[in-house]
Amino acid sequence: MTIDHESVPRPGRPPSPRRQPGTGLLDRPAQASRSRPVPSAGRHRRPFRSRAAVPAGLLGSDVLALTAAAVTAVDTRPLHSTAVLLSVLLPLNLAGGLYRPRLTVSALDDLPALAGRAAVAVALAVTLAACLGDARPASPLRLAALVVAFTLPACLLRALVYRLLRRARRLRPSPALILGAGQLGQRVAAAMLEHREYGLRPIGFLDSQPGLLADGPALRVLGGHDALESQLRRKRIHHVVVTEGAADDAQTAAALRTATRLGCTVWLVPQLREYAALGRRGADQLWGFPVVLLARPALRRPGWPVKRALDVGAASLGLLLLSPVLAACALAVRWDTGPGVLFRQQRTGLDGQVFTLLKFRTLRPSNEHESATRWNISHDHRMGAVGRLLRRTSMDELPQLWNVVRGDMSLVGPRPERPYFVMRFGQAYPEYQDRHRVPVGLTGLAQVNGLRGDTSIEDRARFDNRYIEGWSLWQDAKILLRTAALMLNPDGS
Incomplete structure (x- = not known):
């Protein structure tokens, strides 16, 4: 079953022409985004996989910033101090979600968390060094200087990593399936097509009971929720975006578990925007739409x-x-x-x-x-x-x-x-x-x-x-x- 809709008109521009039958699944009118043209299906590069690359880049930037801070701010045994700080700070950052996948990335958003965890790590490292007699007691001013010496370089290096990430996402977006072909699902798909810095390229909808709406991107309904596993394997999809607040439905819940079991990153877009105000871990946003990252299966978690x-x-x-x-x-x-x-x-x-x-x-x-x-x-x-x-x-x-x-x-x-x-x-x-x-x-x-x-x-x-x-x-x-x-x-x- 195929749903053909008019493309979402942009302010100040005439509405895009209706998609003609026989065009490709991902075809989109050229005037929808002249500054960032969507490559044709035959010229798609291999999708950028950020699951390992981005955490590795962020981890490396934190290690580099902490090493530089320890060498410049510690009088004696900088290598020993660096090892102690790394053994404390990196697990704190990991537990705080500073290396998790995100759609919206910002070094300024990370700054408070980086500074707070750096303060805890520095306090523990200096206390341990004083107890072992490895260093003289440090003054509060010296501790604050060490925190600043780490936080600022770490923030700058993260800004560089995020800039490279956004560029890689625009060049090689990852294919994504959208569960729910309703109004919310189509608006989210349009935002993903228009703003490629999120790194998601919608290839179609899955919906057991799709409705016909006046506006939306020209994407097909590829089947119901029972077709999820076959579509994930056939098209090598890395991301699943769930809309319409259907997470409480038993069929949708089973589909989500299938997606996480197959290693996909699952994003939930709730209907209630107030859900994002809960401030829970995993909350994110996609062009103003609140998005929640579902946790990985228990068997794949680090613990x-x-x-x-x-x-x-x-x-x-x-x-x-x-x-x-x-x-x-x-x-x-x-x-x-x-x-x-x-x-x-x-x-x-x-x-x-x-x-x-x-x-x-x-x-x-x-x-x-x-x-x-x-x-x-x-x-x-x-x-x-x-x-x-x-x-x-x-x-x-x-x-x-x-x-x-x-x-x-x-x-x-x-x-x-x-x-x-x-x-x-x-x-x-x-x-x-x-x-x-x-x-x-x-x-x-x-x-x-x-x-x-x-x-x-x-x-x-x-x-x-x-x-x-x-x-x-x-x-x-x-x-x-x-x-x-x-x-x-x-x-x-």
Whole structure:
């Protein structure tokens, strides 16, 4: 389906002629931008990929500015001082989002953040040097001079990097798909075509129910949201721009997850402009339109390897320290249910892969079918006193620490479920399958909020997906602390 519209007229110029049938997908009237003509489809250069180039340039400029500041402003051991400052300042800048992708780049916008983090880094470095006896105590004036000596060169070097970035974007814009062919989507597409310094070249819309509007760029609707993956792969698209405030729609949410999984940068243009006033991290603007950069998938964030290392270390230490408890539980289970202390069951983990989960046996099922398809055994009359105690305190799940060490699970994540119920719940609740974007966990956000046993599956899926989308190491720490509190006080009193 093709939507042909008139080009957006510019103030002071006559309206552009209607696009003729048979013209190229990206054709645009020549008078729309005489100062920056759009190259023809056959002469497009390879798109400029700023994901690695720009952060590397900004990082190099900060290193250069800090080295120059340390050499000129520190009396002794400038190399040592530079290393200390870099080890503190660069992680602060990274955590503050000073190296993240942005559409609107400005060295003046970065100046307050650069100065504030430089002050913190200098204070920590000078304090450490004084404690180690490497330097004499510095006066406040000297500290301020060192901050200024770094901030001004860093700001000037960033201005140079941004100028080169805007030039590269104009020469080699990256292809972008726009989700939503409505009025907002077409206005955003027109702004992208007119202002190429943002580095985005719209190639078409995706919309399951496109409407016909009077004005807009001459771009085609390439299909519905279900065509997103095929279009991304076929046209090697790097950016997806989502409009019309459809992020709450289940189909659009699934499309966004597909785009981030395939490595695309996803920009959300909310209908409410007041959304940009929230000042949240990732907020940006495209020619006056508020734009929010969606976070990268949890598995691709810098802290995820740290999470895995902490999982292995903590699970191994837990197995060692809790070995007396594990032995006592094993003896109690052996006495209560007979041979076969460990209970093995098939569960679904990361990307739908099935693994064998270990637990202490609290009940001996009559057959394998009951083990695979019975939902809850908490009130089963066959369960003895030992089994009830283990389930009430969650100690029956301690053998899963070995699953964590093996890599089947994480300490924190969505709880694993049996394949039979994964199939049923996935059919009933569209977002249930999205839980498997990350490894399953020994505990999770849903569990610490009381969603275990006979509770809403829809609520569990919502909490699990909220955990995945907002993942951080600190969130994992909070969930582990709340889990420990629940184990010590199962009744919550």
